[in-house]
Amino acid sequence: MQDAVSKLKEALGDRVVTDEAALKRYSRDFWPLLMMRDELGKEIQMPLALVMPGSVDDIKAVLRIARESGSTVVVRGGGSSVTGASAGGGSIVMDISNLNRVLDINEYDLTITVESGARLSDVERRLNELGYSLRHIPQSFNYATIGGLIATLSSGQYSTLYGNVEDAVINMEVVLPNGEVTWLRRNNAPRSSTGPPLKFLFTGSEGMLGVVTKAVLRIVPLPPFEKHGSFKFGSFDDGVKALRDLMVKGIIPAVARLYDDRDSMIRFNEDRPLLIISFEGHYEDLVGDLWGRARSVIEEHGGEYAGAGHFEEWLRTRFNVEDDMEKARRFGLWFDTIEVAATWSRLARLHEDMENSLMGIDGVAAVMAHASHLYLNGACIYFTVLFKPDEAIYGKVWDAAMSVAARDGATISHHHGIGMLRSRSMGEELGGAISIIKSIKDALDPWGILNSRRGMFFPD
């Protein structure tokens, strides 16, 4: 492997970094298991080298050297994966954050063309200055890159109204493992019926099938009008029924987050399930009408208006991840989040089963949840689990969570992806269809160079 590092240095000069402090930073991402190991002073496998390509040609050179030397390459954007997908142990880490230019903003066609290493917050700032937005705002807003969001099938806080990242992506340029560079089609028409849409090969591919180097995404004009508030419910189930009713009747919120009683106590000091909700658009009267209709539907399900303050509190604090981590540490605890999704008829059961099952594990201190990311036929439930920082407990939490999801007919991941964390459960999710993904991987990457380390994506 030393051979690979020397060849990289020969080809890329000082864009190859091997100093220990830098490699240590890239040995982990935001996967709570690796963060816990780091915090407890345990050893984490180091990357072979860090490469910071400055061009598509540099990326091609890295892939060529990996093919020739039999090394693996981990593509890295912002490193905010919570599943170990961008942790670099044992591989060459290719951090593409220097490829970060906004190449074009087309205000008439409502598209942006951007290099994939661009940070979402920078792209969004540029768009906001012109009165536009991607309206794709995940909690990792300040860390994530465009390429990382695409490669993990990300979902943002406004997904109910604007869709998920796959709905925003129109076209991509990718570098394939064999070094070929290609756009996925030769136009940016809003839709095309020309065979299976190739964008779906790369959205969610978690750096295994190719390196996304550029993307064309749809943008929206920033909506000038917005109305928000909150409602308390007698039970989580009543709140879920209200959300379903809103979706069925086409009263589509921009943001809707229904917290169960534990989550709402911790976040808002309210002892009952709490819904925070907003509507937005281009006409004040239309937004007002939506709000009025929503309020009656919510009240029919027992929701009681609880003012605008809770929504505003959420808006102010929604990216304060470090604070949440610090609070858990103060109690000698660690936490992880488990975002699953199911159809409406299964949500109440899923919520109850997950909480009971996780609370039954010795060492788990608290489980709380909120429902968000609504669809016509279901929603995501996002569980936060606090536990003693111990790997055995961590393993039990995930084993239990994945088997509850499978048993209750939920997906094992709504938006965080698979990475190293959920690989073992992929068979339960996809059944025999996992062989289709494996065949595509083998066809595009017969050398097994891209994100192919042990325990990544495919079960052993």
Ligand SMILES: Cc1cc2nc3c(=O)[nH]c(=O)nc-3n(C[C@H](O)[C@H](O)[C@H](O)COP(=O)(O)OP(=O)(O)OC[C@H]3O[C@@H](n4cnc5c(N)ncnc54)[C@H](O)[C@@H]3O)c2cc1C
């Ligand atoms: C505090 C916090 C909050 C979060 N909130 C959300 C949320 O609200 N919604 C959500 O969806 N996710 C969320 N996440 C998860 C994470 O931010 C997302 O998965 C994000 O999409 C990762 O982007 P990144 O640039 O950091 O990717 P990385 O972590 O660098 O990489 C993630 C995966 O994508 C691959 N990849 C990265 N760039 C490319 C590329 N150019 N080409 C090919 N493959 C590539 C990597 O190899 C890896 O497999 C959160 C994470 C944290 C830490």
